[in-house]
Amino acid sequence: MFRAAQPEVLAAQNKIAVTKVRWVHATEILDIAPLLRGGELLLSTGQELLRLREEAQMAHIQALSERGISALVLEPYTRHAPITDRLIEIAEQVQLPLIRLHHTVPFVDLTERINRAIVSKQAAILQQADMLSQRLAQRIATSGPNLTPLLQMIGDDLGLPVSLQSLDGQALVASAGEPSDLVVSAEEPGSSWNATTDIVIGGDVAAHLVIECRQAEEAEYVSMIVQRLGGIVSLAFAQHHRPSRAQLANHALMHAIIENAGRHYLAERALEAGIEAERPVCMAVVQSHDLSRLRAQLEKALQSEVRTGCISLQNNRLYFLIELDPENPRRSRDRCISRLRQTLKDFAIECAVGPMVTAVTQAPRSLKDALMLDRFASVRATEGRVRDASEYALERLFAQVGDTPAANGFVDEVLGDLLEWDRLRHGELVPTLHAWLSTGCNVTATAAQLYLERQTLHKRLKKIFTLLGGDPRESGTILHMHLACRIQLSQGR
Numbered sequence: 001m002f003r004a005a006q007p008e009v010l011a012a013q014n015k016i017a018v019t020k021v022r023w024v025h026a027t028e029i030l031d032i033a034p035l036l037r038g039g040e041l042l043l044s045t046g047q048e049l050l051r052l053r054e055e056a057q058m059a060h061i062q063a064l065s066e067r068g069i070s071a072l073v074l075e076p077y078t079r080h081a082p083i084t085d086r087l088i089e090i091a092e093q094v095q096l097p098l099i100r101l102h103h104t105v106p107f108v109d110l111t112e113r114i115n116r117a118i119v120s121k122q123a124a125i126l127q128q129a130d131m132l133s134q135r136l137a138q139r140i141a142t143s144g145p146n147l148t149p150l151l152q153m154i155g156d157d158l159g160l161p162v163s164l165q166s167l168d169g170q171a172l173v174a175s176a177g178e179p180s181d182l183v184v185s186a187e188e189p190g191s192s193w194n195a196t197t198d199i200v201i202g203g204d205v206a207a208h209l210v211i212e213c214r215q216a217e218e219a220e221y222v223s224m225i226v227q228r229l230g231g232i233v234s235l236a237f238a239q240h241h242r243p244s245r246a247q248l249a250n251h252a253l254m255h256a257i258i259e260n261a262g263r264h265y266l267a268e269r270a271l272e273a274g275i276e277a278e279r280p281v282c283m284a285v286v287q288s289h290d291l292s293r294l295r296a297q298l299e300k301a302l303q304s305e306v307r308t309g310c311i312s313l314q315n316n317r318l319y320f321l322i323e324l325d326p327e328n329p330r331r332s333r334d335r336c337i338s339r340l341r342q343t344l345k346d347f348a349i350e351c352a353v354g355p356m357v358t359a360v361t362q363a364p365r366s367l368k369d370a371l372m373l374d375r376f377a378s379v380r381a382t383e384g385r386v387r388d389a390s391e392y393a394l395e396r397l398f399a400q401v402g403d404t405p406a407a408n409g410f411v412d413e414v415l416g417d418l419l420e421w422d423r424l425r426h427g428e429l430v431p432t433l434h435a436w437l438s439t440g441c442n443v444t445a446t447a448a449q450l451y452l453e454r455q456t457l458h459k460r461l462k463k464i465f466t467l468l469g470g471d472p473r474e475s476g477t478i479l480h481m482h483l484a485c486r487i488q489l490s491q492g493r
Contacts, residue, residue, distance in 0.1 A: 005075070005105040010083065011091035011098035012071075019097060020220060021070045024114045026107035030060055030451050034383075038068030038347070041114070043107045046074040046083070054086055056451040061090045066345060071097035075104060125221060129228035132157050136232045145236035147173045154211070154229065158222060161212040164199070164237070172207060193219035197230035198295055199237050200313050205295060206241050209233050249273040253360075254312035257283065258319055260364040270360040273310075280329035282356045283367035284340075286318040288349040301343040305336055321363060322353075329356055341386045350374075351386040355393075372396055376490040394483050395490045407487050414477075414484035417467040429467070432460045434485035441473060 009016055022039030025032075030048050042064070049060060064072060072091070074083060083100060091098035136150055143149070147164060151173055155162040163174040193215065199207040211226050213219040243251070253269040261269075267277045286298070295311060295318060302322060310321040325332035333356050344351060352373040354366030369389045376395045389396065398407050412419065418429045432450065436457075439445040447457045465471050472478045 005101040005103045007073070008100045008102060009097065010088045010100055012095045013097075015095055015097050016071075019070045021114070021118070023118065024111045026111055033060075033063035033067045036064075036067045036069060040069045041071050041073065042069055043073050043075070043110060046076050049074075050076065050083065050087075052451055053453060054084075055448065057087050058090045059448055060451060061087070061096055062094055065091075065094040065096040068345070069096070071099055073099045073101060075101040075107075122224065125224045126228065128157075129225040132225070133228055133232050136229070136236075140232070140236055145239040147233075147236055147240070150233065150236055158211060158225070160214075160218075160222065163210050163212075164233070165208045165210050167205065167207065195219050195222040195226045197226045198313075199230060199234045201234060201238050201241050201243065205311075205313075206234075206243070207237060246273075250307060250310050251312065254310055254319060254321065255314075257321065257360075257363045257367060258312065258314060260368075263361040266361045266363070273307075275323065275360055277361060278359050280324040280326060280356055280358050281360055281363055281366070282322050282324065282333055282336075282354050283363050283370055284320050284322060284351060284353040285367065285370050286320075286344075286349055286351045287316065288318075288347060297343050297347070298340075301339045302336055305332070319367065321360075324356060329358075337386060337388055341383075344385045347385065349385050352389060353386060354389045356390075369396055372399060375399060392490070394486050398487060411484045411488050414480050415488060418464060419488070421463075421467060429460060429464050430485060430488055432457070433464050433481065434489055436461065437472075437478065437482045437485065 020039060021041045022037075024041045024043065025036075026043040028044055028048050030052075032042070049057060052060065061072075076083060083098075088098060132154065136153060139150060139153065151162045151164060161174070164172045166172055193213040195211045195213055197209050198205045199209055209226060209230060211222050213222050249269070249272040253266070253273045253275070256266050256269045270277050270279075295313070298311065298318070298320060299306065302320075305322045305324065306320050307323075310323075312319045322333070322336055324336075333353075337353055340351060340353070352370040354368070354370035357363060357366045366389075373387050373389055373392060376392055376399075383391070415430060415433075418433065421427055422429050428450075432446075435449050436443070436446045439449065443454060443457060443461075446452075447454050450457070452460075468477075468481070469475070472481045
């Protein structure tokens with residue numbers, strides 16, 4: 001069906017062969033990027049995109065590229081909204097595959113067929129992984145937790161070399177599998193890709209289970225399997241592994257923080273872990289389907305601020321304690337967030353960084369505020385994969401007050417006329433006011449963020465000022481307006 005639409009690759013032709021599609025969406029929404037996780041194939045008529053001015057098109061394409069989508073497929077709905085050479089040039093510059101369909105194809109049929117094929121393939125792979133896990137569990141139950149035969153079973157099933165490696169990359173146990181019909185033949189003999197998962201003992205990574213693949217497609221397939229095998233291999237490895245005193249101390253500290261233990265208990269655990277009780281810190285938490293890969297990336301990105309033992313995997317969340325520079329802790333935290341956003345931009349994750357606290361004994365409060373971000377819709381177009389609790393201080397304050405009717409009453413009191421206008425006319429006055437206030441009342445930046453012409457923005461602002469009874473910069477009500485907008489948008493009322 002896709003071929004019947006006569007697709008033409010307009011930009012980033014070189015990326016088509018190596019690009020993988022995780023899911024397919026059909027959308028005309030321009031600000032869709034923050035809602036994506038990467039790997040999506042986007043289908044669109046371009047009805048809204050092709051109407052934008054050149055700068056706005058550039059911003060939209062850049063946002064999609066940064067989000068890591070697989071490709072943007074356009075089926076122009078009219079000849080009067082052409083795909084311009086400049087748009088193609090922009091997509092080529094950011095290496096975002098841009099595809100045009102020359103014949104009309106129902107998007108619903110495309111999405112159903114492709115997504116059904118993706119789900120079926122993943123289900124088959126997971127079924128194979130579960131069957132292998134069951135055989136490994138039976139082997140442990142009948143013959144004990146001997147690691148060599150377990151790795152041999154994995155290698156034989158996949159036809160690939162398997163090893164258990166220490167954290168510094170030394171082979172602890174190894175088993176080479178023979179080629180089988182289940183794997184893809186290598187196009188480049190001698191090349192190697194690794195599919196890896198963490199072996200976690202008591203919340204700490206003790207080793208890595210590594211399967212050597214021969215090409216990227218094979219590694220993608222095997223990665224889904226190896227994630228399912230980590231738990232059963234960890235069970236066997238736990239019988240042979242004895243954690244060091246430092247590992248036990250770090251794990252005890254992280255457990256105390258996560259469980260919100262008392263200050264005296266936390267101070268004792270920090271002392272045992274070798275961390276000054278008065279050291280400024282902040283907590284962060286990550287949720288993802290790919291936590292094992294993320295852990296290594298996090299340790300690499302924050303190796304000077306996060307100790308290996310102060311990253312803990314519990315309840316499908318990855319918690320980590322960030323030790324900040326005592327000389328300038330706020331700047332140190334900002335640098336950490338910047339590195340996290342750069343490191344994690346291509347991962348399908350949700351990461352939240354709690355506010356700075358002045359002592360390890362206050363770390364549970366930082367973690368609580370980081371977890372609280374789940375309640376709030378994103379109001380920052382530039383936050384990417386990593387959300388900063390400090391940017392949601394107002395929302396966190398109102399959430400802790402716990403009086404939703406009072407918050408709603410405040411919003412209605414300050415923005416009532418704007419809310420009513422938006423409700424009756426399906427308008428966007430409140431989001432526009434919020435964007436304008438968030439950019440420091442900068443019209444140029446606001447227009448770029450909302451993909452609006454400056455003239456259109458000026459018309460909206462004029463209407464907003466009329467409904468508000470004047471320019472908030474002159475009435476001294478900017479704080480009230482900004483607070484009300486943030487509450488309104490975070491609650492999604």
